[in-house]
Amino acid sequence: MAVLSVNEHIELVPAEARCEELVYQRPQALTDVYTHYCPGCTHGIAHRLVAEVIDELGIREDTILVASVGCSVFAYNYFEVDSCEAAHGRAPAMATGVKRVHPDKIVFTYQGDGDLASIGMGEIMHVAARGEKITTIFINNAVYGMTGGQMAPTSLPGQVTTSSPFGRDLRMCGAPVRMAELLAQMDGTAYAVRRSLHDARHIIQAKKAIRTAFEAQRLGLGFSVVELLSTCPTNWGMNPADSLQWVRDSMIPTYPLGDYKVAPELAPARK
Secondary structure: OOOOOOHHHHHHHOOHHHHOOOOOOOOOOOOOOOOOOOOOOHHHHHHHHHHHHHHHHOHHHHHHHOOOOOOOOOOOOOOOOEEEEOOOHHHHHHHHHHHHHOOOOOEEEEHHHHHHHHOHHHHHHHHHHHHHOOOOEEEEOEOOOOOOOOEOOOOOOOEEOEEEEOOHHHHHHOOOOOOOHHHOOOOOOEEEHHHHHHHHHHHHHHHHHHHHHHHHHOOOOOOEEEEEOOOOHHHHHOOOHHHHHHHHHHHHHHHHOOEEEEEEOOOOOHO
16 A cells, blocks of 8 residues: 655645635734743733734834733743833832823733732832823732742632641731732722633633723723733642642632723723
């Protein structure tokens, strides 16, 4: 029996049947480089969603990223927009200055939970209190990711981390900080929601929320924030599949998904 080569197999297929349909391509707002993120980490998904929204809104040349310290410390290498790097926790303060100098630009910070909810807690709360017209993409993976998996303000009750080997003790360490709910209470916040990145349906919902957050800024309504529940398989000691299930089964009960504040003017943008 003769064995056909790959090229010979192709020749047997009619030309009209060999057409390929392009179903996805890298957003222009993402650079063509490999990221440093661990396998199974959903930072990459969050990056893609933000980049897709930037492309769809046509704002790539008018967008400025303020990167934080943490796993996303190299975010300025991954987005094809003007970017700058802030000191640990200070991204909201730097973004405030950038936005006030360039009020016509879309300015956003990209921050993890250690950066935003711990050392940067004062910065983010006062940005919301002042109603600064910036957007924050907040990645909540319930640990300090870059520095070794220590307990973060967002770590779950009983969660084992490198600095809480017996689990988070609420009597000693207090309860997890729920940032979306907290920021929603500030008068200057126009949009505060929580979404998740653990499956396709929730990823689609997360993208819609990111778009609405940018729309809030374009409309000059005030501060907008999208909290995204994200995985950290390496520091959680799980494989990627189990980490997605852990988000669904453990994180969402502690951090309920939903809209915590939505300015009435955003109703058309959410359709």
